[in-house]
Amino acid sequence: MGVHTRGRWVWDDLQVDWAFSDRTHGESSGAYAQANLGLHVGDDPACVGANRAALAAMVEVGEDRLVTMKQVHGCQVVNVEQAFRAPPTADAVWTGETELGLVTQVADCVPILLAAPTGQVAAIHAGWRGVVVGVVDEAMRALAQDGVTPDQVRAVIGPSICAGCYEVGADVAEQMAEVADASTARTRLGSISVDVSAGVVQQLSRWNVQARVVSGCTFEDPTLFSYRRDGVTGRQAGVIVRRSR
Numbered sequence: 001m002g003v004h005t006r007g008r009w010v011w012d013d014l015q016v017d018w019a020f021s022d023r024t025h026g027e028s029s030g031a032y033a034q035a036n037l038g039l040h041v042g043d044d045p046a047c048v049g050a051n052r053a054a055l056a057a058m059v060e061v062g063e064d065r066l067v068t069m070k071q072v073h074g075c076q077v078v079n080v081e082q083a084f085r086a087p088p089t090a091d092a093v094w095t096g097e098t099e100l101g102l103v104t105q106v107a108d109c110v111p112i113l114l115a116a117p118t119g120q121v122a123a124i125h126a127g128w129r130g131v132v133v134g135v136v137d138e139a140m141r142a143l144a145q146d147g148v149t150p151d152q153v154r155a156v157i158g159p160s161i162c163a164g165c166y167e168v169g170a171d172v173a174e175q176m177a178e179v180a181d182a183s184t185a186r187t188r189l190g191s192i193s194v195d196v197s198a199g200v201v202q203q204l205s206r207w208n209v210q211a212r213v214v215s216g217c218t219f220e221d222p223t224l225f226s227y228r229r230d231g232v233t234g235r236q237a238g239v240i241v242r243r244s245r
């Protein structure tokens, strides 16, 4: 499993590990080469299983401790205490449990990972629709209701499609501008685009959460999956784990 970027957050007696994968070093072939983690994109399930096992190994959790979601570009937030046999339909999951790997899968959308000093961790999937429906706000609300002080949350945002590459229709740009005007952008050729990552950063900043944005554009970087570039393609992931030590 190829690693795009990984990191560790440490508080006094709390450690959280996070990582973003890339498409290298996996078992899948063809359009899904090599490290596709998406089960519902047409790839061989055996290859996806092997890749998910490698993702689990990358963050040192058991294969049966990965929590994936059936992502639907909505704002459903699910609290998980264990890995499910069937992934919940959601675009954000959070837990206070240890050694559980929360996974968000993307191929241009924005993967967001959060952790709080009180021990909660979250994984969020947000495309432009997710920004419009406010999935980040819903996740922050859920954490706040569990006792998290919002401005103590740490956030990291993984690689997604950049504004220079992401041409959209005026209707999409208008919907995004209504909720997050920082998303307003133009492509390199001057046509209407949106900066989804900037929209997410703005939404987090309203909670006084300063996000680290990992550099990289999925459309431009051949080591990353891009739906806009390739259509039929795989998914990379962001994964976050609260450690028990």
Ligand SMILES: [Zn+2]
Residues within 6 Å of the ligand: 161, 162, 163, 164, 165, 166, 217, 218, 219, 220
């Ligand atoms: Zn780009």
